[in-house]
């Protein structure tokens with residue numbers, strides 16, 4: 001069975017025709033020009049299939065590539081090849097593979113990325129065709145519905161079989177994409193519920209490949225199940241010191257702004273985000289992620305960190321306490337093959353329920369409570385306040401930190417359906433604060449004139 005598929009060369013937008021044959025036998029054979037690195041493609045496809053529960057056919061797979069000009073076949077053809085193999089092995093049924101072009105590199109989880117070193121192509125749009133591109137490229141084609149941003153293979157299949165749209169990177173015409181199968185520790189699953197239900201800004205720290213981006217997208221998806229279509233904005237990390245935070249916040253209005261790899265950003269750039277992020281709290285759900293150290297593997301369960309202790313510490317010191325205070329909770333992300341699969345429907349049920357409680361009580365989400373409302377509507381027991389106060393004092397935390405913990409504690413209580421915030425809710429919230437997460441605790445703030453240690457905050461805690 002031979003499939004005709006099309007991808008396009010990112011260098012010049014020219015079509016690249018592929019024929020993928022799946023026949024009896026056991027090898028992977030190529031014909032046509034290709035880049036040397038392309039020999040890794042079969043392994044990537046194999047792993048990607050497994051993570052979605054598709055099987056890698058025990059057959060001979062033949063690929064004939066016909067790049068007419070421009071680049072030889074490379075990782076940009078991963079997605080098109082994967083579709084060819086899935087159809088050829090009768091796992092997908094699609095009538096007409098000639099009506100779309102697909103470009104993207106797959107990772108081992110089956111997620112679609114921009115091929116290394118590629119720029120957004122200037123595609124000549126033929127409106128009779130659909131173009132599948134990595135989701136982050138959708139920005140460049142926000143007004144062109146024929147260009148569909150996708151983050152994984154399952155989205156392509158759902159799109160082609162149901163006509164659903166998932167290209168919500170900037171546009172607001174998203175439907176509800178399927179949740180990815182994911183393994184997460186019980187703690188992380190709980191943190192996910194809390195931060196999604198209360199719309200709490202959160203900071204994820206973990207080694208590469210542990211799914212920090214997927215978590216951010218899952219939060220966005222869950223929120224869409226509650227609120228309907230909202231944008232997801234993941235800015236390309238800045239190469240220049242000019243941070244376009246105002247534009248990102250505007251694009252993400254009502255939705256999720258995901259700042260990835262912030263450990264690689266210049267410190268000044270990070271610090272310049274503090275005020276805008278604070279102001280955006282009521283409009284945008286801000287999520288950020290970083291590796292724990294320069295090599296990325298500090299604290300990894302199986303791989304060794306290659307950094308010297310001083311280098312790893314210097315990396316963590318990049319995040320000042322006032323910067324971290326913009327996030328209500330911090331979660332360490334690890335991947336462990338023993339972790340349970342996430343029961344998305346169950347988490348979603350709780351998130352939806354807790355969201356409704358907050359809206360009914362305050363007309364807004366807990367992360368967005370301000371000033372008077374924060375104290376009036378939080379309904380915490382006296383003992384819970386005492387725990388908060390004594391933690392704040394002993395840990396030397398800013399007023400802003402105490403308010404974050406209080407808001408998170410309210411959400412924890414909402415997830416239990418409790419009217420009052422009890423001591424245990426406060427303890428749980430303290431445990432999810434950045435200062436309790438071990439990784440980032442051994443430094444003071446950068447002196448940039450921020451008044452993070454003053455208690456003259458207009459929203460300060462009630463008198464003790």
Ligand SMILES: [Zn+2]
Nearest residue numbers: 293295305307
């Ligand atoms: Zn390291």
